[in-house]
Amino acid sequence: MRATRLVTILLLNALGVMLFLSWYLPPDHGFWAGVDKGIFFSFNNQMVDHPGFALLVAITNFRGFDLVSLLAMGALYLVYWRRETPPGRRRLLAIGITMLLSAVILNQLGHLLPVQHKSPTLFFENAHRVSELTGIPAKDASANSFPGDHGMMLMIFACFMWRYFGCRAFLVGAAIVVIFALPRVMAGAHWFTDIAVGSLSVLLVGLSWVLLTPLSDAIVNFFYRKLPGKYKP
Template sequence: MTKRLPLILLLNAAGLALFLSWYLPVNHGFWFPLDSGVFHFFNQALVKSQTFLWLVAITNNRAFDGCSLLAMGSLMYWFWRREAAPGRRRILIIGLVMLLAAVVVNQLAQGLMPVKRASPTLFFSNIYRVSELLHIPTKDASKDSFPGDHGMMLLIFTTIMLRYFGRRAFAVSLIIFVVFAFPRVMIGAHWLSDIAVGSFTAVLIGMPWILLTPLSDRLITLFDRYLPKGHNKYKTNN
C-alpha cells in the first residue's frame, strides 16, 4: 500500500486535472469546440450515408448493450474455461467485485461531480436525430449525459482486466471499450467529453483506491469465504 500510494495519488491528480481542464474554463475551454466538432461531423454523416445511419441506430439500440455484456463476459469466459474449479470460482468472484466497484464508482461520480447537462442532440438546434430519421427504438438523447455511465462501466472493466488478467486482456478490453462506448458519441446521446473527461475522471480517481490497495483482494477473499461453495463427495473406506 505504501509503495503504491504515490501512484494512486498521481492517478487521482491526473483525474482531477482532467476534470478541471473541462470544468473551470468559460464554456469549457477547448473542450467545447472539440465536442461540437465531433458531434456535427457525425450528425452530418447521418444523412450522407444510409449505411452509416443504420449502423449508428443499431449500435445504440438497447439490445446492443447486451452485446457489450456478452463481449465482456466472453473475454472473462476465455480465462474461466482454462482454469480448474478454484480458479473458475475466483474469476466469478472477480466479476462480482467488478460489478460492486462499478455501482460504487458510478454513484460517487454522479453525486460528487457538480455537473448536469443535456446531450448535444438536445443542446443544438437544427440537427438530425436518428429516432426521427428511422423511427426505430434507439438512444439518441439524454437529459443528463455527464459523466458517461456506459463508458465508465466499460473503463472499469478494462482496469479489472489489467489488474487481474494482464496486458493482453487489457488490450482486448480497450477494443471492447471503443466499440461499445463511442456509438453513444456518434449518435449524439453523449458529448465526447462525457466519456473523455467524465468517465475517465471517475475511473482515475475511484479505481486506484480499489485496485491498487488491498481492498479488491480482500473483497475477493471475503466473498470466497462466505459465498456458498460446492461440496465434493469423497469415498470413505470402512
C-alpha cells in the same frame, strides 16, 4: 502498501482532478467545447448524408444491442474461466462480483459531480436524431449525460481485466471500450467529453484506490470465502 504505489495513486488522482477541472472551470468548457462540437457534427452530418451509416448508428444504439457488449465482455471472461480449476473459477466469480460492486458505487459517486449536462442532440437546435432519421427507437439523447455511464462500466471492466489477467486482457478490454462506447458518441447521446473527461476522471480518482491498494483483493477474498458452493474453503 508500498510508498511507490501510494505515489502512483496520488498522481492518478491529481491527473483525474486536473482533467475534470480542465473541462469544468473554463467558460463554456474551454477548448473541450470545440472538440465536442467538431466530433458531434462530424457524425451527425454523416447520418444525413449516408443513410446506411445512420442505420448502423441506430442499430448499435438500440437498447437490445447492449446485450452484445455484455456478450463481448462475457466471452473475454470465458477465455480465462475455461483455463481455471474449479477453485479458480470460484475466485473468478468473486472477482466478477467485486467488479460489479465497484462499478455500481463509482457510477453513483460520479453522479455526485456538480454537473448538469444535456446531450448534444438536446443542446443543439439543428441536431439530427438518428431515431427520427431511421424510425428505430435508438438511444440518441440524455437529459444528463455527464459522466457517461455506459463508457464508465466498460472502462471499469477493462481495468479489472488488466489488474487480474494482465496486459493482453486489458488490450482486448480496451478495444471493447472503444467499440461499444463510440456508438453513444456517434448518435449524440453523449458528448465525447462525457466519456473522455467525465468517466475517465472518476476512474482515475476512484478506481485507483480500489485496484492499486489491497482493497480489491480483500473484497475478492471475502466473496471467495462466503459464496456458497462445493469448493467453499
